[in-house]
Amino acid sequence: xxxxxxxxxxxxxxxxxxxxxxxxxxxxxxxxxxxxxxxxxxxxxxxxxxxxxxxxxxxxxxxxxxxxxxxxxxxxxxxxxxxxxxxxxxxxxxxxx
Amino acid sequence: xxxxxxxxxxxxxxxxxxxxxxxxxxxxxxxxxxxxxxxxxxxxxxxxxxxxxxxxxxxxxxxxxxxxxxxxxxxxxxxxxxxxxxxxxxxxxxxxxxxxxxxxxxxxxxxxxxxxxxxxxxxxxxxxxxxxxxxxxxxxxxxxxxxxxxxxxxxxxxxxxxxxxxxxxxxxxxxxxxxxxxxxxxxxxxxxxxxxxxxxxxxxxxxxxxxxxxxxxxxxxxxxxxxxxxxxxxxxxxxxxxxxxxxxxxxxxxxxxxxxxxxxxxxxxxxxxxxxxxxxxxxxxxxxxxxxxxxxxxxxxxxxxxxxxxxxxxxxxxxxxxxxxxxxxxxxxxxxxxxxxxxxxxxxxxxxxxxxxxxxxxxxxxxxxxxxxxxxxxxxxxxxxxxxxxxxxxxxx
Numbered sequence: 001x002x003x004x005x006x007x008x009x010x011x012x013x014x015x016x017x018x019x020x021x022x023x024x025x026x027x028x029x030x031x032x033x034x035x036x037x038x039x040x041x042x043x044x045x046x047x048x049x050x051x052x053x054x055x056x057x058x059x060x061x062x063x064x065x066x067x068x069x070x071x072x073x074x075x076x077x078x079x080x081x082x083x084x085x086x087x088x089x090x091x092x093x094x095x096x097x
Numbered sequence: 098x099x100x101x102x103x104x105x106x107x108x109x110x111x112x113x114x115x116x117x118x119x120x121x122x123x124x125x126x127x128x129x130x131x132x133x134x135x136x137x138x139x140x141x142x143x144x145x146x147x148x149x150x151x152x153x154x155x156x157x158x159x160x161x162x163x164x165x166x167x168x169x170x171x172x173x174x175x176x177x178x179x180x181x182x183x184x185x186x187x188x189x190x191x192x193x194x195x196x197x198x199x200x201x202x203x204x205x206x207x208x209x210x211x212x213x214x215x216x217x218x219x220x221x222x223x224x225x226x227x228x229x230x231x232x233x234x235x236x237x238x239x240x241x242x243x244x245x246x247x248x249x250x251x252x253x254x255x256x257x258x259x260x261x262x263x264x265x266x267x268x269x270x271x272x273x274x275x276x277x278x279x280x281x282x283x284x285x286x287x288x289x290x291x292x293x294x295x296x297x298x299x300x301x302x303x304x305x306x307x308x309x310x311x312x313x314x315x316x317x318x319x320x321x322x323x324x325x326x327x328x329x330x331x332x333x334x335x336x337x338x339x340x341x342x343x344x345x346x347x348x349x350x351x352x353x354x355x356x357x358x359x360x361x362x363x364x365x366x367x368x369x370x371x372x373x374x375x376x377x378x379x380x381x382x383x384x385x386x387x388x389x390x391x392x393x394x395x396x397x398x399x400x401x402x403x404x405x406x407x408x409x410x411x412x413x414x415x416x417x418x419x420x421x422x423x424x425x426x427x428x429x430x431x432x433x434x435x436x437x438x439x440x441x442x443x444x445x446x447x448x449x450x451x452x453x454x455x456x457x458x459x460x461x462x463x464x465x466x467x468x469x470x471x472x473x474x475x476x477x478x479x480x481x482x483x484x485x486x487x488x489x490x491x492x493x494x
Contacts, residue, residue, distance in 0.1 A: 034301075034336070034377055046430035047470055048437045048456065069453040076460055080469055084305050085336045086327030089464070095457045 026074060027060035029091050033081040043077040068094045132160045140205075141169035146178040149186030151409065157186065161193040170202030177208040184278045184285075184406060187213075191277070279310040279407055286384060286403040287312045292391030293384045294364075295319070298372070298407055299331050300380035306335055309380075315362055319385060322362075326354035331383045334369035338378030342397070343367040345389040365389040368397065370404035374411045382407055433471040440474035443481055 030040050037060070041053040049056070051070060058064040059074060066074065072093045079089035130147035141164050149157050164172060174190060176182075194204040206213075279298045287296040295316035300309045308320040323329030329352050330341035343349045346365050349356050359367065366386040371378050382404040386392065392400075437459070444455040463473035 042426055042430050046433035046437075048434045048441070069456065072457065072460065076470060079464075081304070083467075086332050087336070093457075093460075095453075096461075 023062040024060065025062070026078070026091075027062075029078045030060055033078055033085070035078075035081060040074075040077060040081075043081065044074055047073050047077055047080075049073045049077075130156070132157065134160065134164055136169075140171045140173050142173045142175055144175035144178065146180075148180040148182070149189065150181060150183040151185045154185035154189050158189045158192070161189065162196070165193070165196055165200070165202070170197065170200060171205075172197060172202065173205045173207050175207050176210065176213060179210065179213070182210075182213050184281050187281065188277050276309055282382070282403050282407045283310045283312055286382065286400065290384060290396045290399045290403075291393070292366070292386045292388055292396060294387050295385040297331075297383045297385075298380060299335055299383060300372070300411075301335065306332065306380065316383075316385060319359060319362060319364060320383065322358040323352075323355050326352070326358070328352040329355040329359075330367050330369035331381045334371045334381035334383075335378060338371045338373060340371060340397075340401070341367075341369045342392070344392070347389065359385075363387050366391045368392050368400055370400045372404055372408045372411060374408065379408075379411060436471060436478060437474040440477040443477050 030037070033040075035043070037053065037057055040060075041049075041056050044051075044056060049070060051059070051066075055064065056074070059066040059070065072095050075091040075093050078091045082089055082091075130149075130153040131145075133144040133146070135142050135144075143161060143164060145157070147153070161172070161174075172193065174193075190204070190206065197204050279300075283296045283298055287293050290296075295312045297308050297311035297316045297320050299306050299320055301307075302309070306320075306324055308317050311317045311320065320331060323331045330343055333339070333351075334341045343351070343356075344366055346356050346360050346367070364385050364387060366389055368384045369381045370384075372380045372382060382400060384392070384396075384400055440459055441452055441455045444450070444458050445452060448455070448458065450458070459474060459477065460470060462477070463470045466473060468476075
């Protein structure tokens with residue numbers, strides 16, 4: 001599988017901040033969901049996400065802090081995957097808090 | 098050398114060597130594998146030396162295809178010097194049999210070891226003929242070779258309904274081969290594991306679990322019940338990558354939604370063993386029994402052997418459960434995001450909110466109805482078509 005994606009929309013800069021204390025909590029959810037970075041990016045993109053695969057990886061590892069909207073799209077992509085697998089939806093949304 | 102005239106051929110037996118030396122195949126293939134092709138009368142004899150397995154299957158297949166393309170119609174596969182044959186090797190033989198059948202030819206397997214013969218018999222017993230389009234019968238015409246340890250030859254006779262169009266090499270989708278191998282794994286597991294009344298393989302495809310091979314319809318229904326209720330040993334094994342064993346469904350409490358459905362179908366014991374591609378759990382090999390406590394330690398071991406075989410097939414095929422090309426995946430993602438963006442626009446206009454709030458509303462709609470976001474977005478977009486241009490637009494009929 002190719003990575004990073006060779007085609008797609010022009011990279012939109014995420015509304016992101018450099019995280020003060022990096023945490024890979026999102027990436028651990030990704031591993032639990034059994035998705036590769038590419039698969040998660042594809043789902044995120046399909047759900048309307050605008051960031052590149054590299055940005056997404058930075059969010060997952062907590063190197064960059066995604067904006068609320070991007071965070072929630074990632075959370076939704078993960079939760080949708082967990083639901084497909086018959087589980088609950090463990091990833092919290094920022095805009096529901 | 099065997100020289101033999103076959104019934105139905107007008108030409109006198111001609112002896113012609115296609116190749117004197119064994120083909121030594123590409124660098125990646127172990128040097129121990131070689132195929133010697135020679136023509137004896139109307140027969141093309143393909144003698145295999147070494148292992149016919151996952152690493153040598155592509156070359157083995159290419160050699161058989163080349164022989165058939167060059168006009169061979171009565172092909173004999175000589176297995177005297179065969180090392181090990183795995184399910185890949187067997188499928189190559191089965192596909193060559195089908196290819197020949199479509200051309201009115203036939204394939205004979207000569208001198209199979211007892212284990213290969215057993216594989217062929219299992220394929221027949223389990224009615225895999227619809228998968229492979231062949232029957233296995235003793236090769237009565239072949240000369241009996243004297244000597245200890247020589248097994249009776251087996252002829253793969255094609256069935257009349259097998260005269261179908263053969264997809265030429267390179268056109269046959271990889272997943273067709275994978276599905277055939279998985280079907281074989283299912284049949285072998287069912288016939289070899291004591292107490293197994295039904296076997297299936299569930300695999301993640303297009304993001305959800307589906308049954309890609311099953312021994313019968315009841316088993317397909319069993320799997321479907323698990324997907325429908327979102328619980329069961331098959332799902333747990335597929336997701337967690339761990340082994341799940343329900344010894345007696347009568348006392349089983351882990352899957353309250355699924356267990357009654359299984360019992361209604363007469364199932365009393367289930368053993369689900371995870372399949373992996375690389376390190377990732379990808380699906381499960383599910384073995385069902387009508388008898389409570391049917392599976393013993395031996396059965397458990399065999400299940401893990403078959404699951405390892407199926408995992409190897411999946412890893413080898415590089416499918417990892419999703420056989421769509423990146424371009425197809427991307428196209429689908431684009432379609433999805435287009436409809437989601439449209440739905441976002443509809444909500445923005447109706448509720449008068451910014452785009453990220455519209456998105457949050459859409460997401461909550463989807464969560465509440467339990468639909469995927471794309472499906473929910475499609476409903477929202479469709480609702481504008483039912484309702485007309487909307488409350489602020491001009492009324493329409």
